[in-house]
Amino acid sequence: MSQLLTEFRRPELLQIVALTLRVTGAALLLATVAGVPIGALLGLVRFRGQRLVTLVLYTGMGLPPVVVGLFVYLSLSSSGPLGVLGWLFTPTAMIVAQAIIAFPLVAGLTMSAVAGVDRAVRQQVFALGASRWQSAWTVLLEARVGVTAAIVAAFGGIISEVGAVMLVGGNIEGQTRVLTTAIVLYTRQGEFALAMALGVVLIAVAFGANVLLLRLQGRLRDQ
Amino acid sequence: MTTAPACYRLESVQHRYGGRVVLDIGSLEIRRGETLAVIGPSGSGKSTLLRLLQFLERPTAGRLWFDERLVDSEPALDVRRRVTTVFQRPFVLNRSVRANLAFGLHVRGWSNRPAEIDHLLTALGLAPLAHAPAQSLSGGEIQRVALARALAFDPDVLLLDEPTANLDPRNVRLVEDLIRERQAQGVTVVLATHQIFQARRLAHRAALLLDGQVIEVGPTAEMLDHASDPRTRAFLSGDMVY
Incomplete structure (x- = not known):
């Protein structure tokens, strides 16, 4: 126990936590900015090929992170189509990979939440004089609890993810080492106390972030 | 006529x-x-x-x-x-009674018209429920909220x-x-x-x-x-x- 407490005082710990929050936060922001409007649109409109799009989105929700990591790795490698960007083994590559993992979760669950809003709401809002945009926004607000749940699910999915960030980040000390990749490394090296300390921090960070998101969800529900 | x-x-x-x-x-x-x-x-x-x-x-x-x-x-x-409709099964938005009444005003970009909203709340016996979540109301109360909401923006x-x-x-x-x-x-x-x-x-x-x-x-x-x-x-x- 005392060894575990000692590990919490390791100077690199703060840096690892900060990078984890930076990468996951940025990826979640990107996925939310793209995923919520697209999910809302898919939940609101009917069009040809919608079932196919839904199927692709739902498949994306279960996409193995390591496969996403491989795809991003190959795209960003020097011989890949985006190799010229020079992002491989940088936090940017990790953000891209995590955003790709989070996007279908945010979009798919938002779509379900919006589609689940009673059709009567749209007709009521129309009859009260709302424009198309105002109607869409009102329906999205009615689905706000489900939309927040989508963001919470995506956050949980990417902060605990290891395969993709390991592949595209490379787990470079001081540069691309995040909590999950650090846990893998220290476990392999037999530094179990440090790995455990990082595991506790990861759970605490995830818990704290979810508390914030759920408080937001509760506030939205009560509005 | x-x-x-x-x-x-x-x-x-x-x-x-x-x-x-x-x-x-x-x-x-x-x-x-x-x-x-x-x-x-x-x-x-x-x-x-x-x-x-x-x-x-x-x-x-x-x-x-x-x-x-x-x-x-x-x-x-x-x-x-x-034109507006009060439906047979009216739907109230997941917000307070007062906010529901103001919805039609907001989408029109009008100011809140607190006096008109107060008049409607009182006339329909809804004043004590003004700040209650509209979706927690009974069927009869929801029907009155829906009517008040429709009247708040003076439809033709x-x-x-x-x-x-x-x-x-x-x-x-x-x-x-x-x-x-x-x-x-x-x-x-x-x-x-x-x-x-x-x-x-x-x-x-x-x-x-x-x-x-x-x-x-x-x-x-x-x-x-x-x-x-x-x-x-x-x-x-x-x-x-x-």
Whole structure:
């Protein structure tokens, strides 16, 4: 126990936590900015090929992170189509990979939440004089609890993810080492106390972030 | 009243759902400023007629005019905003009663009109519930919130689908008083109801709808007391005619 407490005082710990929050936060922001409007649109409109799009989105929700990591790795490698960007083994590559993992979760669950809003709401809002945009926004607000749940699910999915960030980040000390990749490394090296300390921090960070998101969800529900 | 220009005009209007004809109206005129009661049994097409008048759907066939303008596509927003409906099963938004009442004002970019909202809350006995979450209310309270919300932005046309279906006699009176207040201001009201006595109390004219067809239309008292069509007489006397 005392060894575990000692590990919490390791100077690199703060840096690892900060990078984890930076990468996951940025990826979640990107996925939310793209995923919520697209999910809302898919939940609101009917069009040809919608079932196919839904199927692709739902498949994306279960996409193995390591496969996403491989795809991003190959795209960003020097011989890949985006190799010229020079992002491989940088936090940017990790953000891209995590955003790709989070996007279908945010979009798919938002779509379900919006589609689940009673059709009567749209007709009521129309009859009260709302424009198309105002109607869409009102329906999205009615689905706000489900939309927040989508963001919470995506956050949980990417902060605990290891395969993709390991592949595209490379787990470079001081540069691309995040909590999950650090846990893998220290476990392999037999530094179990440090790995455990990082595991506790990861759970605490995830818990704290979810508390914030759920408080937001509760506030939205009560509005 | 008889010389008032037409608010709505329907000509050979037919509406189908999945091939089934649910509305088949040869001719019907609703005059500006009048209250027309559309009476008929459940499933006779009253709600469908209101949906067409609210521009939620376009007739499958025939022509519908609003203010002498043919409605062949979704009307412009400013035209649409002159009409509102209180649905039979009204839906309140997941926010407070007061915020629900302000919704129509907000989408129009108007200020909150607190005095008007207070008047409506008081008139409908909702003042103690002003800050309660609207979705926590009872069916009757929700129906009153829906009416107050519809009146908050002074519509020119008020479409009411069984507006007192869930209300006790005291609240029926509150609602009817408020409808009379708007009638006096020249609002056109279309009241779909199967309550004959309510039609008698509120409407200038009444139209009987059976199986989607207008059987008879005329001044309310005249039609209810001296119906010319045997099907109207049968409906009014409570016989099954459908």
